[in-house]
Amino acid sequence: MTMSIEVRDLELRYGNVTALDRLSFRLDGGKIHGLLGRNGSGKTSLLSVMAAFRRATSGDAWIDGQPVFENPDVASDICFIRGEGDTVVHDWPADRVKDALAFASTFRPAWDSDYATALVDRFRLPLKKRLGQLSRGQRSALGITLGLASRAPLTMFDESYLGMDAPSRYVFYDELLADFMAHPRTFVISTHLIEEVSSLFEEVVIIDEGQLVLHESAEELRARGAAVTGPTEQVARFAQGLTILGDKQLGPTRSVMVYGELDDGQIELARESGLELGPIALQDLFVHLTESRGRTS
Amino acid sequence: MTPQPGSWAIARHRLRLDTAAVVVLWIPFTLVVAAIYVLVGLYGNLSTSVWEQATQAPRWFAGGLGVYLTAVYLPLYITHGQTRRQFATQMPAFVVVLAALLAALITIGFAVERVVYDLGGWLQALERAHLFDGVDQYPVVLLEFWLVFMVWIAAGALVGAAFYRRPGLGLLLVPVVLAIVAAAELAVGTAFFGPFPEPLLTAAGVGLEARPIPVAVITCFTLAVVTAGLTWLVIRDLPIRSQAA
Amino acid sequence: MFDERSPIYRQIAAQIRADVLSGTLQADEQIMSTTQYAAYYRINPATAAKAFQELVDEGVLYKRRGIGMFVGPDAREALRSEHRRRFFTDVVDPMVAEALAIGIPIEDVIRRITHAADEQISGSTVGETES
Numbered sequence: 029m030t031m032s033i034e035v036r037d038l039e040l041r042y043g044n045v046t047a048l049d050r051l052s053f054r055l056d057g058g059k060i061h062g063l064l065g066r067n068g069s070g071k072t073s074l075l076s077v078m079a080a081f082r083r084a085t086s087g088d089a090w091i092d093g094q095p096v097f098e099n100p101d102v103a104s105d106i107c108f109i110r111g112e113g114d115t116v117v118h119d120w121p122a123d124r125v126k127d128a129l130a131f132a133s134t135f136r137p138a139w140d141s142d143y144a145t146a147l148v149d150r151f152r153l154p155l156k157k158r159l160g161q162l163s164r165g166q167r168s169a170l171g172i173t174l175g176l177a178s179r180a181p182l183t184m185f186d187e188s189y190l191g192m193d194a195p196s197r198y199v200f201y202d203e204l205l206a207d208f209m210a211h212p213r214t215f216v217i218s219t220h221l222i223e224e225v226s227s228l229f230e231e232v233v234i235i236d237e238g239q240l241v242l243h244e245s246a247e248e249l250r251a252r253g254a255a256v257t258g259p260t261e262q263v264a265r266f267a268q269g270l271t272i273l274g275d276k277q278l279g280p281t282r283s284v285m286v287y288g289e290l291d292d293g294q295i296e297l298a299r300e301s302g303l304e305l306g307p308i309a310l311q312d313l314f315v316h317l318t319e320s321r322g323r324t325s
Numbered sequence: 326m327t328p329q330p331g332s333w334a335i336a337r338h339r340l341r342l343d344t345a346a347v348v349v350l351w352i353p354f355t356l357v358v359a360a361i362y363v364l365v366g367l368y369g370n371l372s373t374s375v376w377e378q379a380t381q382a383p384r385w386f387a388g389g390l391g392v393y394l395t396a397v398y399l400p401l402y403i404t405h406g407q408t409r410r411q412f413a414t415q416m417p418a419f420v421v422v423l424a425a426l427l428a429a430l431i432t433i434g435f436a437v438e439r440v441v442y443d444l445g446g447w448l449q450a451l452e453r454a455h456l457f458d459g460v461d462q463y464p465v466v467l468l469e470f471w472l473v474f475m476v477w478i479a480a481g482a483l484v485g486a487a488f489y490r491r492p493g494l495g496l497l498l499v500p501v502v503l504a505i506v507a508a509a510e511l512a513v514g515t516a517f518f519g520p521f522p523e524p525l526l527t528a529a530g531v532g533l534e535a536r537p538i539p540v541a542v543i544t545c546f547t548l549a550v551v552t553a554g555l556t557w558l559v560i561r562d563l564p565i566r567s568q569a570a
Numbered sequence: 571m572f573d574e575r576s577p578i579y580r581q582i583a584a585q586i587r588a589d590v591l592s593g594t595l596q597a598d599e600q601i602m603s604t605t606q607y608a609a610y611y612r613i614n615p616a617t618a619a620k621a622f623q624e625l626v627d628e629g630v631l632y633k634r635r636g637i638g639m640f641v642g643p644d645a646r647e648a649l650r651s652e653h654r655r656r657f658f659t660d661v662v663d664p665m666v667a668e669a670l671a672i673g674i675p676i677e678d679v680i681r682r683i684t685h686a687a688d689e690q691i692s693g694s695t696v697g698e699t700e701s
Contacts, residue, residue, distance in 0.1 A: 059615055059616070072567070078629065080403075080408075081404070081564065081565040082564040082565070083564070094404050097562075097615045098408045098409060098410055098561075098562075100407075100408050100410070100411060103407060104330060104405075104406030104407045105408070106406060106408065108404070111567055111568075112568070114400065114401070114404035114565070114567065114568050115404070115568075116401065117403070117568060118397045118568070119397060119401070120331065122342065130404060132405060134330060134338055135330050135338075135402070135405040135406055135407065136330075136405065136406065137330060145421075147627055157533070178371065180406070198612070201612055202609070205608055205609060205612065205614075205615075206609060209608060210446070210611070211604050212350065227578060227611070227612060227613040228612070228613070228614055229614060230614045230617070232618045244449075246617070247577045247579050247616070247617060247620060248576065248577075250577040250578070251580075253532045255393075287655070295540050299664075301377065317684065
């Protein structure tokens with residue numbers, strides 16, 4: 029069972045601050061979506077609204093065509109793991125790792141206990157330890173366990189790997205992929221470790237200052253930029269009329285990042301002009317797309 | 326849709342966890358009271374009911390449990406896929422049952438004290454007015470404490486929800502909640518906690534005897550319902566904060 | 571592993587084409603499934619699927635429903651013709667342009683080509699130089 033997400037004219041305001049500014053998009057079910065944005069861009073606010081943790085100031089979010097806020101038909105099908113997971117840390121004396129698992133087991137209809145146990149072993153989480161005594165990385169690993177073992181048709185992770193070392197993060201990615209392929213569901217992953225995680229995404233949503241910057245397939249996005257390097261004059265002439273994301277000068281050499289796929293004619297022209305064409309990393313594209321929003325190109 | 330966790334899942338969950346907590350805490354509590362008996366008996370004169378005085382602490386425990394219900398558990402249920410409405414619908418039933426459990430434990434305590442005092446030849450005198458005249462009116466004892474605990478838990482839940490939503494709102498509701506609890510206490514006898522000492526009440530012309538049972542019942546139920554209604558207003562669109570905040 | 575700076579599906583497709591061309595993948599041989607690609611390279615299975623689709627459209631792969639993806643019987647030959655076709659435009663012409671630009675006499679280039687071919691033919695133990 030997978031769930032599609034639709035968001036229309038979504039606005040979220042905290043007093044004077046607009047966290048989400050008339051966002052609209054639609055995400056297909058059964059895919060792994062990446063949600064990229066700088067700190068304060070509204071990622072957590074957006075996911076909180078989608079999970080019915082908050083009500084939007086105006087506009088709506090729909091899961092599988094149903095409004096999400098206070099809707100008992102879809103509520104238990106949505107699992108949102110925010111940071112280290114909102115779990116039993118304040119619930120003394122029932123604030124141990126095994127209590128967190130027990131709580132989820134009671135309220136997640138599709139909970140898989142065996143899978144949870146396997147993940148706990150893989151992450152080496154001590155079952156009897158109190159949550160307050162876990163390291164940050166262990167708390168994150170618990171959050172990931174809760175999210176993955178929930179088998180919720182819509183599962184969302186918001187920067188859920190904080191404090192985890194690289195090997196543990198790769199365990200997360202491997203487990204996520206393996207479970208996604210064995211038990212398809214809709215995943216939304218928000219991250220700022222773009223280069224590490226982006227290979228998992230089928231689609232990418234970029235938001236900045238509460239607005240939608242871009243929503244497309246990850247592969248198309250990767251193809252959407254080029255770095256043009258060569259003698260300053262030639263580069264300038266080539267880049268005329270193109271959308272420029274960035275510009276670097278080193279001596280007589282200039283390197284310009286252009287946004288937009290180059291057609292065969294342009295590629296030919298570049299070669300004839302002695303210019304070097306190279307791809308841009310998704311991370312660089314992201315940086316430039318969110319940096320240049322203040323200025324139009 | 327995938328199957329839901331089962332009807333009344335929140336109420337059943339809380340009953341399972343909180344009755345266990347109550348029973349676990351009750352044992353040390355009664356041991357402490359027993360120690361007080363021993364001390365008073367050895368060095369003083371047991372001429373009044375010690376257990377009557379001891380019912381202060383369980384009231385505050387009930388209030389604290391109410392605060393936990395909304396400030397700690399409600400967010401947990403929301404983050405685990407329940408709705409605020411499901412919580413609000415199921416909590417009254419749970420509160421009624423838990424208050425009855427606490428009232429039963431209190432009543433049993435009075436009965437045990439009666440036996441102990443009889444054996445020791447002491448007088449089990451009551452210092453305050455109650456719905457009951459004598460401790461042996463067990464159904465009335467049960468009723469009085471059931472009413473009182475219901476209101477205390479509800480009051481805790483209201484102020485807990487308010488503080489979770491916004492500390493300013495919580496502070497604003499503290500006097501309201503105190504007034505609610507005071508009104509319940511006045512209905513069943515005298516309010517014998519801090520802000521409303523007896524001299525003030527006498528000066529204000531408020532009688533210190535208990536109201537007739539029907540009046541007490543209606544008053545306390547009304548207070549509980551009103552408190553629950555106010556709590557619903559606070560929680561029906563309650564934003565769930567991140568714990569890391 | 572994959573170069574993160576260009577579409578992964580293109581890199582997968584390029585790798586499969588190279589394997590077919592070199593004979594590492596034989597005609598009618600089954601290739602790894604999207605699930606296996608995804609798990610092995612830590613990528614979304616849809617990315618591998620996209621690469622496969624491109625290769626199916628080109629005729630390099632064909633699909634057997636319920637079983638998997640297989641190398642086309644004529645794939646190697648087709649790829650070689652394509653490489654041959656582009657060899658002169660993509661490799662030789664630019665080399666000539668560069669030689670002229672630097673000022674190397676074309677006879678020197680031709681001599682070098684012949685010499686290198688002799689060396690490689692006599693030095694190699696495997697490989698066909700004739701089609």
